Amino acid sequence: MRRYVIKSASGGLRPEENAFSIPYKEALNPAQYDAVTILEGPLLVIAGAGSGKTRTLTYRVARLVEEGIPPSAILLLTFTRRSAQEMLRRAAALLDQRCERVAGGTFHSFANLTLRRYAEKLGFQSGINILDRADAEDVINLLRTRMGLNRKERRFPRKRTIATIYSRAVNKVTPVEEIIRQDYPHFLKETIDLLRLYETYQAYKRENILMDYDDLLIYLRALLEKNPDVQEALSQTYRYIMVDEYQDTNKIQADIIRLLAATYNNVMVVGDDSQSIYAFRGANFRNIMDFPAMFPGTKTIKLEENYRSTQPILNVANVIIERAREKYTKVLFTQKKYGTLPALVVAEDEQTQSQFVSQRILELREEGVPLNEIAVLFRSSYYSFDLEIDLNQRNIPFVKVGGFKFMETAHIKDLLAHMKILANPVDTVSWHRVLLLLESIGPRTAQEIFQSVTRSGMGLHGLATVKPKPRYAPAFERLRKELQSLDGNHLPLVEIGARLMRYYEPILEKKYDDYPKRAKDLEHLLTIMERYQSLENFLSDMALEPPNASVDNILATDYEDEQLVLSTIHSAKGLEWHTVFIISALEGRFPASYAVRRDEDVEEELRLMYVAATRAKENLYFTYPIDIYDRGTGMVFSRPSRFIEGISEEVLEHWSLVI
């Protein structure tokens, strides 16, 4: 018998279009088709809102895999891990399971994985511990106290402000002094101390192998820059790189891309300069404009046909973005010529606004629009409080996304602090937190205890070297036994969690009147733990991608599959709904009063309004209450947002509510 060997696809002729199982040409418009099939060389895709950006990336992943590229050679960087997963899942549905094995995630999670892989190279003796924002603030607070900077007559900035200053300096690649001068001139007098504290903070993190969000990016870039062998290895691994939401990346992230793409130069970035809404985090939409300079020979593709919204909605969106000082690169159009005119709804006060929204939602529901096709969007998460009450009264189920920080509630942080100690017995901040929960232990005693543990060099067994005073000895013994029994015991993660939960429960009950509710939160945390094998992975995930919605919502999801969505505009990025309400669209709130001083801040707020408006497919309502009293500034607002004021009735219908 004659044997005939089948060779892999890569050895033969480049396949013709009809050799693919997916009908790319039919499924995509010409611009999308180019964005999907031009695989070699740098590619810049300017993708307007609703222009099929996700679709394009999904098809591109499938195309690459279908070309025979191993999934592990493809890197897809996105803004949230969820969006990466979603795209890969869809690509897998188009083609096959291989697509799920494409490397994907956020810059931060990619940095985390890579740094762990090269930990030895970087000279880290133990694992990397990631500080979320609150952790970073706690470290800063600890050091500030140690340096005696908080007992001065002059007012020293709060830990939150300090953390913001430092982070901004890193992300904008600007010296700390300059950030203070620009954004916090009232703290100029503290510059020297802030710089000293900054140095101390950096040194402390280095010594203890702690990384805040910014460090993950900085270290990754340094790893690539200072180790040509690592850079070569990685840039050879990732033959095809794609970056989503490029308008919201910063200089450091752009550098990382440049270094990763060095070998093959096959890098495709997708973004929309008019949807840049993360400047506060150091993002710079000019990254998009600079891309061709960074990658000579870049081909640029614009996706301008909108498949999401009706023309009347695009008309309003276009009017909004035309008001920008900085002019943008494209104008959206659609084939969906006809539709309902967007409306500007004036309510007497906030309650009336809520009533209008709820009532209109019920009507839409009657008309057959499912609740999960309706969203209420707002600038800041607390703008929806009043509406939430009204929705509850009417039994309208909703899920709220953004704003609420599950991870930052005290009881969650308490439990996690115990787990962090197990992972890293020299974690001073967590020790501090854990020990202060015990009766009769204050800052002083806590410090003595963890110093004694640290100096012993025996990890948790160092607890045995502590001689507790009788006042707090019983409580301390209980803690010591619990921690030592868990240490090195290799129990499943959720078991560790459950044991610590049992330990913590009495403390919880004593500390909080509303402990049943908080206990429920902790139960929920336990269910999250079930998904994890290792403590380290669990902790880094909780820092990098914490649960976004509040617990009530997560629990409710199990029962209700049809829920209204309440979301901050930032969290609504990339999503779409049949009907969108944008509430509290009034001066002082949106744009917020603190943003109106600087042109660039107003511009960002404007882009935010544009993002919000372009989420709508069929119906779009802007609402604002006339009478609002602002607790903070004591001001009374009465004017609609400048972004939607004075738009002709042909484009934006004005409604007034009759009671």
Add this chain to the structure above:
DNA sequence: CGGGACAACGTTTTT
């Protein structure tokens, strides 16, 4: 030194 009581504060957005 710990802890409770009280005043002040400042409110974005998120990895």
Add this chain to the structure above:
DNA sequence: CGTTGTCCCG
């Protein structure tokens, strides 16, 4: 409103 910082008493 909930957090952060301060003050004072036991």
